[in-house]
Amino acid sequence: MKICVAGLGIIGGSLALALKRAEYSVAGWNRSQKPLEYALNNNIIDEAAADFKKFDLVFVALPPKAAVKFINENEFKDGAVVADICGVKGYLEKEIYKKPRNFRYVGTHPMAGKEVSGIENACANLFDGASMIIINGEKSDIYAVQLLAELSAEMGFKKIIECSAEEHDGKIAYTSQLAHVVSNAYVKNKEIEGCLGFTGGSFQDMTRIAGVDENVWAELYLLNGEKLSTQIGSLVSSLNEIKTALDGGDEEELKRVLKSGRETFEKNKG
């Protein structure tokens, strides 16, 4: 199977490395030259891809709009599998399924990452133990879904989850996008000045992802805007419920509110 990874950032680079670890040969492509050279010089890819029609599988590891543009502007082999790895899936499906395609599209979302970006942070074990979400909805190509499931296991993913784009986007608004929003909001506080030394593990955890690139995340947020907005609203309600109990000064009421959060967590943490 001839594989190409288009887009050599931390995710694309790590996909290439995980595929090479599983003994596949991997070609690479990137919009700009430097990451491509880095990938070649550091043995992250085996060769630079020129003609995408040569490949049986193309991973498109680009942001959502760039991924759609790449897929629309290039030609792929008849029946080839083309897989994107974007953090929003409804938008991708809407764009890809607008017209008939000669290739088999499949949406995936590797649930791993770091608070840093770029090919120089790629590593072969980034996905070890992580979940891989594969979109298997009404329009999905069963062969492509199955291929990606098998390949994901070979790349080190521990759990393969199949769901619709709609379910993905709803869950991800809560588990991932909201976390990034909270981290960004948390640090925008005048108390942060001079608070070094007053911080423990809980502050570190809360702010680890506060430095992520807004150019990447703003696009993801907006393409899932309605669902993410609902989640922010829901969190604000829960925060205000605690604030109201706190302002009321009634310890039993405050304990009751906190207890219901803790119990919801314990019931669902698995």
Place this chain on the structure above:
Amino acid sequence: MKICVAGLGIIGGSLALALKRAEYSVAGWNRSQKPLEYALNNNIIDEAAADFKKFDLVFVALPPKAAVKFINENEFKDGAVVADICGVKGYLEKEIYKKPRNFRYVGTHPMAGKEVSGIENACANLFDGASMIIINGEKSDIYAVQLLAELSAEMGFKKIIECSAEEHDGKIAYTSQLAHVVSNAYVKNKEIEGCLGFTGGSFQDMTRIAGVDENVWAELYLLNGEKLSTQIGSLVSSLNEIKTALDGGDEEELKRVLKSGRETFEKNKG
């Protein structure tokens, strides 16, 4: 120097272990019998304390109201150092300085902990690399502050921070209490059902402390209620600022809002 740790939970137990590691002999006391027996059987303390007047240093590792009660109801050696480890300091000072004392009071806050509690989770290296906050305000006893600073370094703390109770309570409302509130609010969401597999590191970080004991934290929150309430309000404002930009659908405006959060973080993360 004869040392006693009163209150054998995770913090008291870890203080005892860190002191023993530094070759001090440590006596222990607890309100209930079981943790005391556990501490004796597992060599966490050297002996059970009977008469607190025997000790040169008494660590009071109890929740705030219980700590004040313990200090008021017991007698200590003239000039002994009595140190509490509570997460709120203004309340402690107000209560302790209500009347003249024959001992030297000092407020401390070891900036380390776990999402679990109890003596069975105590460990000698809990404070290694952490910050120790020591209250050094207008009424503080310089000898007690100095003793605790020296001892903290011996116990493995990396950074000793001296500040007023007022500054401590303001900073801690933001760096610690708010993080616990956010984690509790984050999990109180109907999306949490069935979201296993859709979670990555950012969700794990955001929710690690969601299961802490509300009986411990409600008291801390209420004793620092005004400052914590202000912090919750400030976070809600920042969240709503992002939500407004998101709802507006303007990518440049959303990037601007997110960028100002990221830059504040980067300027202050040290």
